[in-house]
Structures are given as structure tokens and as C-alpha cells.
Amino acid sequence: MLRRPGHAVQIRWQPVLVLIATAVICYVIFSDFMIGPHHQTRAREGPIALQPTVLESMAASNQNKKKVSFQKDNGMGKSSFQESPSPLDEKETERKQAEVLQLIGKVEDETFSLKHAVASLQQQLDEKKQERYRLLDETEQLAAKVREEQAVLDKKLLRVRQLAGDRILDELGNTEVNPVRIEKPVHSAIKFKHEVSKFTNDPEEHSHLSPDERKRLEEESMRQNAFNEFRSRELSLHRDIPDSRDLSCRHVDHRRDLPEASVIICFVNEAWSTLFRTVWSVLDRTPPHLLKEVILVDDASDSEELLSRLDREINERFPDKVKLVRSSKRLGLIRARVLGADHATSNYMIFLDSHCEANLGWLEPLLEWMVVDKSRVVCPTIDRIAAQTMTYFGGPSSSRGTFHWTLDFTWEFAPLKSGQQVADPIMSPTMAGGLFGINREYFYEIGTYDMGMDGWGGENLEMSFRIWQCGGSLHIIPCSRVGHIFRDWHPYTIPNSTVNETFLKNSIRLAEVWMDEYKDIFYDIKPSAKKIDYGDVSERKALRERLQCRPFKWFMENIVPGKLVPNKDVILHKGQLRNALNTCADKGANQLGYPCHPPGIHSTSQSFWFTVYKEIRHVWDLCINSNGDHRVFLGACSGASRKWTYDPATKTVKYNDLCLSGTNSALSLAPCDGSASQQFTFTDVMTG
Numbered sequence: 021m022l023r024r025p026g027h028a029v030q031i032r033w034q035p036v037l038v039l040i041a042t043a044v045i046c047y048v049i050f051s052d053f054m055i056g057p058h059h060q061t062r063a064r065e066g067p068i069a070l071q072p073t074v075l076e077s078m079a080a081s082n083q084n085k086k087k088v089s090f091q092k093d094n095g096m097g098k099s100s101f102q103e104s105p106s107p108l109d110e111k112e113t114e115r116k117q118a119e120v121l122q123l124i125g126k127v128e129d130e131t132f133s134l135k136h137a138v139a140s141l142q143q144q145l146d147e148k149k150q151e152r153y154r155l156l157d158e159t160e161q162l163a164a165k166v167r168e169e170q171a172v173l174d175k176k177l178l179r180v181r182q183l184a185g186d187r188i189l190d191e192l193g194n195t196e197v198n199p200v201r202i203e204k205p206v207h208s209a210i211k212f213k214h215e216v217s218k219f220t221n222d223p224e225e226h227s228h229l230s231p232d233e234r235k236r237l238e239e240e241s242m243r244q245n246a247f248n249e250f251r252s253r254e255l256s257l258h259r260d261i262p263d264s265r266d267l268s269c270r271h272v273d274h275r276r277d278l279p280e281a282s283v284i285i286c287f288v289n290e291a292w293s294t295l296f297r298t299v300w301s302v303l304d305r306t307p308p309h310l311l312k313e314v315i316l317v318d319d320a321s322d323s324e325e326l327l328s329r330l331d332r333e334i335n336e337r338f339p340d341k342v343k344l345v346r347s348s349k350r351l352g353l354i355r356a357r358v359l360g361a362d363h364a365t366s367n368y369m370i371f372l373d374s375h376c377e378a379n380l381g382w383l384e385p386l387l388e389w390m391v392v393d394k395s396r397v398v399c400p401t402i403d404r405i406a407a408q409t410m411t412y413f414g415g416p417s418s419s420r421g422t423f424h425w426t427l428d429f430t431w432e433f434a435p436l437k438s439g440q441q442v443a444d445p446i447m448s449p450t451m452a453g454g455l456f457g458i459n460r461e462y463f464y465e466i467g468t469y470d471m472g473m474d475g476w477g478g479e480n481l482e483m484s485f486r487i488w489q490c491g492g493s494l495h496i497i498p499c500s501r502v503g504h505i506f507r508d509w510h511p512y513t514i515p516n517s518t519v520n521e522t523f524l525k526n527s528i529r530l531a532e533v534w535m536d537e538y539k540d541i542f543y544d545i546k547p548s549a550k551k552i553d554y555g556d557v558s559e560r561k562a563l564r565e566r567l568q569c570r571p572f573k574w575f576m577e578n579i580v581p582g583k584l585v586p587n588k589d590v591i592l593h594k595g596q597l598r599n600a601l602n603t604c605a606d607k608g609a610n611q612l613g614y615p616c617h618p619p620g621i622h623s624t625s626q627s628f629w630f631t632v633y634k635e636i637r638h639v640w641d642l643c644i645n646s647n648g649d650h651r652v653f654l655g656a657c658s659g660a661s662r663k664w665t666y667d668p669a670t671k672t673v674k675y676n677d678l679c680l681s682g683t684n685s686a687l688s689l690a691p692c693d694g695s696a697s698q699q700f701t702f703t704d705v706m707t708g
Contacts, residue, residue: 143655245511247294251410255293257296264379265381278384279387281383281387281457283314283315284360285314286317286353286356286373287316287318288321294375298378299316301379305382312341312366313364313365316344318345318347331344353479354475354476355469357469366460369458371455371458372454373454373504375405376503376505379403379501380501381500383500385500387457389495394461395459395492396459397451397493398457400501400502401496402503403504404504412503415501417442418433418436419496420446424640424641426545427481427531429451445496445498449484449579451480451483453479453480454504470530470533472529472556472560474526475514475519479526485572488575489569525553525554535572538576544706545708590631591630592631593668593702594627594705596617596626596702597628598701599681599697599698599700600697603616603682603697604617607640607642610686611685612654613683623707624639627639633662635662636661642654642655645660645661649689652689668702671699671700673700680700681697681698682700
């Protein structure tokens with residue numbers, strides 16, 4: 021009721037407060053039903069953290085329900101108001117919560133099934149790719165045989181013409197013969213060593229060889245060079261190769277003010293044909309105004325054909341842009357590249373291996389990305405040249421570099437981000453190291469290479485970590501394509517050491533300088549590294565401090581987020597997975613079973629982790645999987661690989677309801693019978 025002016029105004033509050041209390045109670049019930057379950061933390065299906073499941077969160081929510089209370093002061097003394105949900109409301113809420121939980125469970129099941137299906141499809145895709153490569157190799161081999169037979173026929177026709185003229189051919193049916201054009205051999209005066217040197221490289225001269233003899237000569241060249249150099253000699257230095265770029269890359273208008281570049285190619289005892297084909301591919305497929313020079317750095321080769329004759333060939337057959345720099349002593353790839361950089365005269369340098377073939381339009385995309393920011397380091401997309409047949413295969417344009425905790429380089433799939441096009445540069449955590457471009461000033465600014473490293477190996481990860489941690493960036497350019505011969509072994513030696521020894525020493529140096537506390541993971545996998553003398557790294561640590569580089573933790577969180585960190589919270593057991601028959605899980609075995617390495621054998625092929633995610637994971641981030649049958653295999657880590665259980669008490673390793681069983685030749689799944697072949701234990705000691 022309202023009073024006259026000057027008197028207080030009174031309002032009847034009790035009905036209003038009851039109404040507000042009712043609204044509050046409804047809100048609490050509604051939020052408990054609709055909002056609470058969705059705000060509970062779900063378990064992450066990844067290697068980062070372990071969190072409560074949805075069901076656990078819902079149970080906790082149900083236990084913590086409280087009554088709602090409300091108090092007011094009506095001026096006559098304090099009173100309180102309380103109200104609890106009715107039994108019917110509680111039952112309705114519980115029913116709806118059960119429905120939501122059931123729906124969430126169905127979604128989780130469907131998600132897991134879809135992930136399993138995707139993993140299976142990816143495996144099938146990988147198998148199809150391997151089959152495609154095999155068929156292409158076989159096709160090339162058949163084409164080579166056809167060329168050989170055609171060459172023999174052409175030679176016989178030529179001989180017939182020489183002996184009897186065209187008259188006999190006319191009498192045979194006026195047949196018009198169009199012999200296949202056979203290019204002049206690459207370097208017919210240069211011979212193979214030993215028995216191979218009996219023959220020149222002209223296909224006509226090889227035409228009399230039987231298939232068995234030719235195969236023997238090809239195998240001899242494989243033993244000497246780790247690729248089929250016999251076949252390489254028969255190919256033109258200017259051969260055509262398929263344009264492997266995406267269609268969107270072929271009609272790009274590049275800026276007209278791109279700078280010149282110096283191409284640096286280091287080699288030691290490289291085969292003549294591949295070395296010169298690398299140089300000519302750069303000369304043939306690079307706009308002249310963008311190529312300042314090609315610098316060949318000879319790291320003290322002792323092959324006869326690369327001594328005085330190489331100087332003469334370069335002076336007589338190549339343009340002045342091609343320069344030869346020789347080292348009087350063996351430097352190793354790392355120091356040889358710095359020697360090449362010292363002789364470069366342009367602001368941008370492109371490093372290539374000596375057994376490559378530059379493809380069409382390869383240089384412009386690299387320069388266009390680098391010229392914007394001198395701290396941008398770039399890599400071309402690397403295509404594969406088959407070592408057996410020298411066939412050129414276009415590689416995928418959706419890969420990026422990463423690393424294993426053994427500090428080995430590896431590739432991984434790089435999915436397109438929202439709005440990203442196929443031709444856009446791909447951010448890459450690491451690079452393979454053989455082919456890359458860098459601003460010359462920036463190269464020296466960030467410390468070139470670690471000159472305390474020997475030979476090669478590890479320097480690519482060291483430079484990758486250094487670039488990212490010190491403010492630069494590393495990208496793969498899909499529109500730049502360069503072919504590369506990937507060899508299974510290295511045909512040259514490293515003075516006073518081996519490839520494995522120098523790789524281990526170099527890896528220790530990069531771990532000590534750049535990886536901070538994460539280096540302990542490397543040492544845990546390779547305990548033998550703790551005994552290696554890796555030299556003085558004080559200069560490299562001073563470089564890191566001077567450049568004010570970020571910690572490795574920043575690299576892990578920002579450049580490779582989601583990568584599994586195998587610490588004590590994640591790894592339950594480790595080491596060899598061996599059974600009572602002395603059979604171990606082995607990454608290098610065809611069917612994963614192999615006799616266990618004895619103590620003193622430093623190898624990571626039998627180094628596995630058993631994780632909290634129920635994975636049996638190799639240290640190269642591959643997991644033991646099964647397709648639901650009795651076969652096991654090593655593949656990508658996914659939902660299908662997270663079904664393992666290990667019981668140290670009974671010494672059983674199970675996948676669903678089947679037990680892991682092993683012989684010296686294979687691992688498989690079988691019904692559990694408690695036999696010695698099924699009694700597995702983890703040694704909990706790494707052997708690397």
C-alpha cells in the first residue's frame with residue numbers, strides 16, 4: 021500500500037520471495053540434469069594426461085547433490101525457507117540422466133569403431149601403395165627388357181643394311197622400319213671396377229649380354245654404389261621425368277623480383293652418372309636469372325674418375341656457373357657443407373645431395389617463401405628414385421618431418437588445416453637434412469652446423485631444433501619437387517669411425533645442448549650413450565644463450581603438441597618382451613618374433629614400452645596390433661592397439677581374450693594354455 025509523500029513505502033515481500041525460491045530450485049534441478057554431465061571432464065584418448073571418465077564424473081555428481089535453502093529478513097525476525105526435490109522429480113531426473121549416459125556410451129562406441137575402421141583403411145592404403153610401387157618397378161623392368169630387345173633388333177637391321185643394302189628389306193615386304201632413338205651413352209669411356217669394366221655403357225654394346233649376365237653386372241654395380249649404377253649409365257643426363265607437382269602448382273605466377281640462389285652439392289666418390297645428372301637437372305630446370313652458381317664440393321674423393329678428369333669435364337662441358345671446390349682432406353658432410361657455404365656468393369643457398377634430380381619449377385616456390393623472412397628455412401617435397409631401376413616416382417605432398425625418441429628422423433602425415441590448400445607450405449617440426457634452402461646470413465647467424473659433430477647423422481635434428489627454438493621456422497614446400505635416390509646402405513666409409521658411431525655421438529651432442537630434461541628419455545632408451553665421449557659442447561651452449569633460445573619444453577608444447585612423452589606416468593613396463601623360450605618381440609623381424617639379444621648387444625629393435633593406454637609400443641612409435649584374427653603386426657598406434665593387458669604374476673600378455681604366443685620366427689595370438697611360448701615378461705631394462 022502506498023502512503024502520502026514523506027512516509028515510508030511498504031511492499032508485501034513474502035509472495036515475491038517464495039516465487040524467487042521456486043525459480044532457484046528449478047534452476048538447480050535443471051542445471052544438474054542438463055549442464056552437470058557435460059561439464060565433467062572426459063578421459064582423453066591420447067598420450068597427454070589421464071582424467072576421470074564420464075561415468076565416474078556422473079557418479080560423483082549424483083553423490084554431491086545438495087538441498088537448496090534461502091533465508092530472508094522480514095523485519096519481524098529471521099525465518100528460513102528450504103525445499104527438496106520431490107521423489108517423482110528425482111526419479112525423472114535419474115531417468116533422463118540414464119538416457120544421456122546411454123547416449124554418450126553409444127557415441128563413444130561409435131567413435132571407437134570409426135577410429136578402428138580409419139586405422140584399418142589407412143593400413144590397406146599403405147599396402148596398396150606398396151603394391152603400386154612394386155607394379156611400377158616391374159613395369160619399368162619389362163620396359164627395360166623391351167628397350168634391350170629393340171636395341172638388338174635395330175643393330176641387326178643396321179647390320180643387314182650394311183651387308184645387303186635396302187634391297188633385301190624391300191624384298192621382305194617393303195617394310196618401313198622406324199628404329200627407336202637411343203641416346204648417346206652418358207660416359208662410355210668410364211668403366212666399372214673389376215669385371216664390369218670390360219663393357220662400355222652404350223646399349224648397343226650391351227645388347228649381346230644374356231639376361232643372367234646383365235643381372236650379374238647390375239648386382240655388381242649395386243654392391244659398389246648401393247644403387248643400380250649400371251642402369252643409370254644407360255640413361256641420358258637430360259632424361260625427362262614426370263611432373264609430380266599438384267595441378268594447382270603448375271600455373272602459379274611467382275613474383276618477378278625473386279633473388280638469385282647458389283646451389284651447393286657435396287659429394288665423396290659419387291657415381292659419375294648420378295653426380296652429373298644432378299647438376300644437369302638443376303641447369304635444365306632452373307631459370308638462368310635465378311641461378312647464380314652451382315658449387316660442387318669434393319670431400320677428398322679418391323675415385324680415379326673424379327680426379328683430374330672431373331676438372332676437365334667441368335671446364336669443357338659445363339657453363340661457367342658450375343664451380344668445383346676440392347678439400348685436401350676428408351671433412352665429412354657437415355663440414356663440407358660449411359665449406360660450400362663459405363664459397364657461395366648469393367644471399368640464398370640451396371643444399372642438395374649428389375644423387376638427386378630437380379623437377380620442373382622446383383626453385384621458384386622455395387625462393388618465394390624464403391624471401392619474405394630470412395628466418396624461414398625451406399625443404400622441397402622429396403620424390404623417390406628407385407635404387408634398383410632408377411625409375412622416378414612422385415611422392416606424397418602431405419608429409420612432414422618429426423623424430424623418434426631415439427633421435428632418428430621420420431616422416432608423418434600432415435593433415436590439411438582449415439582453409440589450407442594443397443599448395444600451401446607445410447609447417448615441419450624437423451627436416452630430413454639432405455635437401456633444404458636457407459638465407460646465407462641467417463645460416464651464419466644461427467651457428468651454421470655443430471662443428472664438433474663428425475661425418476653425418478643427427479645434424480638435421482640439431483638444426484631443426486635450433487631453428488624452431490631460436491625464433492626461426494621450417495616448412496616443406498609442396499610445389500617444389502626434387503627426386504632423390506634412397507639407398508639402403510652407405511657405400512663410403514667415415515675415417516676412424518663408423519656411421520653408427522658418429523650418429524650416436526652427434527645425437528648425444530644435440531641432446532646435451534638442446535633437449536634440457538627431455539634428454540633423459542634418450543639416455544633411458546640408449547643407456548650405452550652414457551659411456552660415449554661426445555666432446556666439448558660449451559660453445560654450442562653459449563650460442564643458445566646468446567640467441568636467447570626457448571626451452572625444449574616450448575618446442576614440445578607448440579611444435580609437436582600431442583607427441584607421447586614416455587615418462588614414469590605413462591610407461592608401466594619397458595625393455596625386451598621375452599617369453600620362456602627366449603623369443604623376443606623384434607621390430608626388424610617379419611613376423612615380430614626373433615631370438616632375444618644377449619646383454620651387450622646395443623640395439624633398439626627389441627625395445628618396447630607397455631603404456632597406461634594398454635599399448636605395446638616400440639620406441640619408434642609403432643604399436644603391436646591385430647585385426648581380430650590370430651596375426652599380430654607392427655603398425656600405427658590407434659584405438660585398435662589399445663587392447664593389451666599384461667599380468668606379471670601369471671606372465672601373460674593378452675589381446676582381448678587371446679594370449680600372445682611366440683616362437684623364434686613369429687609372434688601370434690592363440691587360446692591361452694599356459695605353455696612356455698605364452699609366458700612373457702618385460703625385462704624393464706633397455707638394451708640400446
